[in-house]
Amino acid sequence: AESAPVYPRVLLKLSGEALMGDQGFGLHPPTVNRIALEVKRAHERGIELCLVIGGGNIFRGLSASAQGMDRAQADYMGMLATVMNALGMQSALEGLGIHTRVQSAIPMDTVCEPYIRRRAMRHLEKGRVVIFAAGTGNPYFTTDTAATLRAMEMSCNAIFKGTSVDGIYDSDPKLNPSAQRYDRISYDEVLARNLKVMDASAIALARDNTLPIVVFSLRQEGAMTDVLYGRGRFTVVG
Ligand code: UDP
Helix, strand or coil: CCCCCCCCEEEEEECHHHHCCCCCCCCCHHHHHHHHHHHHHHHHCCCEEEEEECCCCCCCHHHHHHCCCCHHHHHHHHHHHHHHHHHHHHHHHHHCCCCEEEEECCCCCCCCEECCHHHHHHHHHCCCEEEEECCCCCCCCCHHHHHHHHHHHCCCCEEEEEECCCCCECCCCCCCCCCCECCEECHHHHHHCCCCCCCHHHHHHHHHCCCCEEEEECCCCCHHHHHHCCCCCCEEEC
């Protein structure tokens, strides 16, 4: 029999860009399907999964406000972008036969459920994948912070941050071939060295609640399931 997973309940955080493939914008359905397949692999093992997806592939509040738009208004638009990504991922997962629910921090009853913590818990217990949309529902926050908040609310064992590299390095491995990957690194070191894992408020929130952040590559097939069982290459911030 296979050993028990190290992380039986996790929140997977994806940036919006993870869904756009080689396009410069929006959703690339084959890429969304490929990520959905990774989620399915983990789900088949009985891992309880929540998802938070960013919106940077569609709209970023900060960029729009730098160009003159009111910041709070732009942030609300960014949150709406995350709802589109959530619906796209829901569609891909349902296409693979996985039961899902989208819960939005900004109520949008016609397309998804509102965020209700106890209801989301129940969905997880029933084996549904819950996708949390619209970030925290507040401007001036990010989906990294939303992911950390929801992971704690849902008693997740860790945040899984899916990226294009297999962990955190002491310098950019795409530029420096001798860059060293950390197996483990502290929250404070991530903050002090300004390593780009998640934004600083999300790291601090995770630190204050000792929620591990696991950074791994979404590019390698099957990597997420391996990491859930403690195998393969990844970095734990903890
Ligand atoms: N956003 C927000 N509050 C939140 C989460 C997100 O205002 O709680 C807005 C913000 O404008 C942000 C946009 O939604 O730029 C998209 O989210 P994010 O930048 O976190 O997406 P990612 O970089 O992960 O794709």
